[in-house]
Amino acid sequence: MKRLMQYRIACTLTLAVLLIGATALRRGADDGEALKADLFWAQKLSWRAEASCVIAGDSRACRALVPNVLDKTHSRRRTLNFAFDSSGYSAAYLNAIEAVLDPHATERIVLLGITPYSLTPTALATNEFEYRRNWMPFQSMAGLYAKQSLRYVHPMRVDQAYDDLIAAMPKAATNAERDREFHDDGWLAMNRHDGRENVYAEHYRASFEGNTVDSEIVEQLLQYVRDWREKGIRVIAFRPPVSEIILSIENEYSGFDESAFRAAFEAAGGRWIDIEPTRYVTYDGSHVGREEAERFTANLAKNLASLPIERVFADSSN
Amino acid sequence: MLFNSLEFLAFLIIFLGLWPLLRRQRNRRWIGIVAASFFFYGWWDWRFCFLLVGSGLVDFFAAGAMQRYPQRKKLLLLVSIAANLGTLATFKYLDFAIDNLNALLPALGIDSQLAPMRLMLPIGISFYTFQSMSYTIDVYRGQIAPTRNVLHFFAYLAMFPQVVAGPVVRASSMLDQLDAPVCPTERDRWEGLQLMVRGFFKKMVIADGLAPLVAAAFDNTTVVPSAAYWWIIMAMFAFQIYGDFSGYSDIARGIARWMGYDFPLNFNHPYLATSFRDFWSRWHISLSTWFRDYVYVPLGGSQRGVWRSHANLWATMLISGLWHGAAWTFVGWGAVHAACLSIERITHWPRRLLALPGGRHAAALVVFATVLLGWVFFRATSFAQAGTVLAMMFGTHGLNTAAVHQLLHWRDLVPLAIMLLYHGWLHFDPPLPRLHWAGPVLQPAALAMLIWCCVYLRGPGNAFIYFQF
Known part of the structure; x- marks a missing residue:
């Protein structure tokens, strides 16, 4: 025992290295997926003055809009999908959207995917954009790639630790992650086709309990639209694909009045495009898979092309 | 350099690895601590080091002069306090004062507004100015004797574990510790x-x-x-x-x-x-x-x-x-x-x-x-x-x-x-x-x-x- 006391520092450090090594081996495979997601979101956060067209919104816009399809109709346009899961239109997010736009582009467009949830206080308080912005320990992409070498000591949340290390079926929770395909232009393609459109209905209804569309958030968004219009940025909004069940839940419980919002949005200088969001097959009631995303974006591109041309040259003072 | 960063971990391993070689001899010990501390502090912005040196030198010389010219020690203390509080006021409170003044000016019938200075706030300035100030006050009160070695003083003032966020270590306990031979046990x-x-x-x-x-x-x-x-x-x-x-x-x-x-x-x-x-x-x-x-x-x-x-x-x-x-x-x-x-x-x-x-x-x-x-x-x-x-x-x-x-x-x-x-x-x-x-x-x-x-x-x-x- 006395000898053990003498070597307790060495014992502690050896034990710590063994524990960390064992953990790294146990969760090594899943970590690759987690790291891919980290790199995807971090790359989005690193975009500055890169696009002439920026797609914004929550997970629905993130999965439903394919920049590549939008750019096919316009050779000089560079579109990036800057949507984040559960994202609300906070001032920080709206500022970040503008920062992604290239001030020297001849035409600058912001495409806003409007969902009732994105205009609620909860969406502003907890969302992927804020979470990732606070989380990323590395500021540069070089740092992010350096991080790949640290994948084995990638941090995890407490519940994730339970799934990865203790729960009997650690892989079960990651099936959904395996369906994801991360694209450099910010599109998150989902290779899912299961049409379980009712499965999240109750969850959606509950998400609006004490959390309805906030008039201050709407007014703030409209103020940004006015400011952007003054800067020569075209602002176009649409409702992303959704099943009829979820749409009726949203309309009944969220306090969102689409026609009133549309009128106020257009009065602020924006343009609303109606592309019948319920015409697309969703895999969970509110998100579309790869093929439907391409179909939806192609339709949106057609609508965009039919809009009157409004070419605005960037102000040199920007 | 943040404590919770990989670069600090590397820095600490190197420093603690070299420490057995540094700690045995007094000057080598002080030089080692001062060099490591300025490297650590300058990692944020090397320009911060000049303020730390300037603030420290004022107090080092003021304390030394108090011993040499005891009849002027009150004046020397005032100089030291003015220098420390002046530095703190300039870098930390100037814009706060300007903002408040700007809020008051219209009430006084003055239309013009002062432009804020937007000076960069050096990390840990509140800690090391207080630590440095306590040294001259303690010398003034006769509670400690001033050190004659500038390295000894800076080893106390800038010591990297505490320079940016404390604890606010007193010279009365730390200068003696730094002076004596140190031999850490297991x-x-x-x-x-x-x-x-x-x-x-x-x-x-x-x-x-x-x-x-x-x-x-x-x-x-x-x-x-x-x-x-x-x-x-x-x-x-x-x-x-x-x-x-x-x-x-x-x-x-x-x-x-x-x-x-x-x-x-x-x-x-x-x-x-x-x-x-x-x-x-x-x-x-x-x-x-x-x-x-x-x-x-x-x-x-x-x-x-x-x-x-x-x-x-x-x-x-x-x-x-x-x-x-x-x-x-x-x-x-x-x-x-x-x-x-x-x-x-x-x-x-x-x-x-x-x-x-x-x-x-x-x-x-x-x-x-x-x-x-x-x-x-x-x-x-x-x-x-x-x-x-x-x-x-x-x-x-x-x-x-x-x-x-x-x-x-x-x-x-x-x-x-x-x-x-x-x-x-x-x-x-x-x-x-x-x-x-x-x-x-x-x-x-x-x-x-x-x-x-x-x-x-x-x-x-x-x-x-x-x-x-």
């Missing part, structure tokens, strides 16, 4: 390692785990209308700032202990305090005692009558509030604590409560709840926001537990639960069997587990809160 290194690991755990798992939730709550443009939610958020902030700051202090003390030095205890479970006086004898002890010795006592302390003692107490607490940040909300935080201390002195309520059955638990609960209310002013960005949050906490919109379920996941509450359980356990102090025989096995195992938690359960890597002060 026990020193073990205690040092324990302190460092505990500090990293508090910072990386507890404070950084809670930080995003508190930030989200206060950054939100629409305040969540729920008393339950805001009490939880404020409890989270209480343990965030405690974990952040006491974690830093533990790491600093641990590094010093590994080197063979002793830094003073800075936090002694402040949330177990049963009175506000008790709280301030447990929270940021090195700064509280600094304010006591260099502000409260020189003002007259409690020796000049009841009203004067209350006035001195208020002055000290308001200055302490302003020291924490150049904003009126920090002064508000100081005022809350001054009011609580004053009420306590007048009513002696803790003594009366402690005499009742269960009084210790009630007193601890009252102090903790009031401290949470005080933290609202500390964390809020304006009095308006503080007022809104306080109104929510007092239930103007009801308890609304649904908001808690909606906005907080159970995993978010884990760091808070750990801290509450740990403090509860310490408070009730149950008679546990003493496992002396298992210590050598359990202690390394527990410490290895904490290291594992720091690696895998760490929160987003935020800078230490107290760096801004």
Whole structure:
């Protein structure tokens, strides 16, 4: 025992290295997926003055809009999908959207995917954009790639630790992650086709309990639209694909009045495009898979092309 | 260079590896500490080093001159204090003063406005200026003799474990330690390692785990209308700032202990305090005692009558509030604590409560709840926001537990639960069997587990809160 006391520092450090090594081996495979997601979101956060067209919104816009399809109709346009899961239109997010736009582009467009949830206080308080912005320990992409070498000591949340290390079926929770395909232009393609459109209905209804569309958030968004219009940025909004069940839940419980919002949005200088969001097959009631995303974006591109041309040259003072 | 960064880990391993070669000879020891400390401090911005050197040299020469020209030592002390406070005022409070002046000018019928200077705030300036100032004051009072070696002085002033966020180490204890031969024992290194690991755990798992939730709550443009939610958020902030700051202090003390030095205890479970006086004898002890010795006592302390003692107490607490940040909300935080201390002195309520059955638990609960209310002013960005949050906490919109379920996941509450359980356990102090025989096995195992938690359960890597002060 006395000898053990003498070597307790060495014992502690050896034990710590063994524990960390064992953990790294146990969760090594899943970590690759987690790291891919980290790199995807971090790359989005690193975009500055890169696009002439920026797609914004929550997970629905993130999965439903394919920049590549939008750019096919316009050779000089560079579109990036800057949507984040559960994202609300906070001032920080709206500022970040503008920062992604290239001030020297001849035409600058912001495409806003409007969902009732994105205009609620909860969406502003907890969302992927804020979470990732606070989380990323590395500021540069070089740092992010350096991080790949640290994948084995990638941090995890407490519940994730339970799934990865203790729960009997650690892989079960990651099936959904395996369906994801991360694209450099910010599109998150989902290779899912299961049409379980009712499965999240109750969850959606509950998400609006004490959390309805906030008039201050709407007014703030409209103020940004006015400011952007003054800067020569075209602002176009649409409702992303959704099943009829979820749409009726949203309309009944969220306090969102689409026609009133549309009128106020257009009065602020924006343009609303109606592309019948319920015409697309969703895999969970509110998100579309790869093929439907391409179909939806192609339709949106057609609508965009039919809009009157409004070419605005960037102000040199920007 | 943040303590919770890979570059610091590399720096520390190299420094502690070289330390056995440096510590044996006095000059080599001082040169080693000074070089490492300036490298560490300059990592943020090398220009900061010039301010640290300038501020230190003024005090080094002022203290030396006091010994040489004792008849002019008052003047020399004034020069030293003016230089230190002038530096602090320029870099930390100038824009605050300009903003307030600009708010006043229209009332005086003056239309023009002063442009803010937007000077960069050097990291740790509040800590090292106070430390440097205490050196000249102690020399003036004859409590210590000035050192004649500038390296010795800077090894004390700039010593890297404490230069940016304390503990505010006194020259009276540190100069002697740095002068004497140092030979850390295996026990020193073990205690040092324990302190460092505990500090990293508090910072990386507890404070950084809670930080995003508190930030989200206060950054939100629409305040969540729920008393339950805001009490939880404020409890989270209480343990965030405690974990952040006491974690830093533990790491600093641990590094010093590994080197063979002793830094003073800075936090002694402040949330177990049963009175506000008790709280301030447990929270940021090195700064509280600094304010006591260099502000409260020189003002007259409690020796000049009841009203004067209350006035001195208020002055000290308001200055302490302003020291924490150049904003009126920090002064508000100081005022809350001054009011609580004053009420306590007048009513002696803790003594009366402690005499009742269960009084210790009630007193601890009252102090903790009031401290949470005080933290609202500390964390809020304006009095308006503080007022809104306080109104929510007092239930103007009801308890609304649904908001808690909606906005907080159970995993978010884990760091808070750990801290509450740990403090509860310490408070009730149950008679546990003493496992002396298992210590050598359990202690390394527990410490290895904490290291594992720091690696895998760490929160987003935020800078230490107290760096801004």
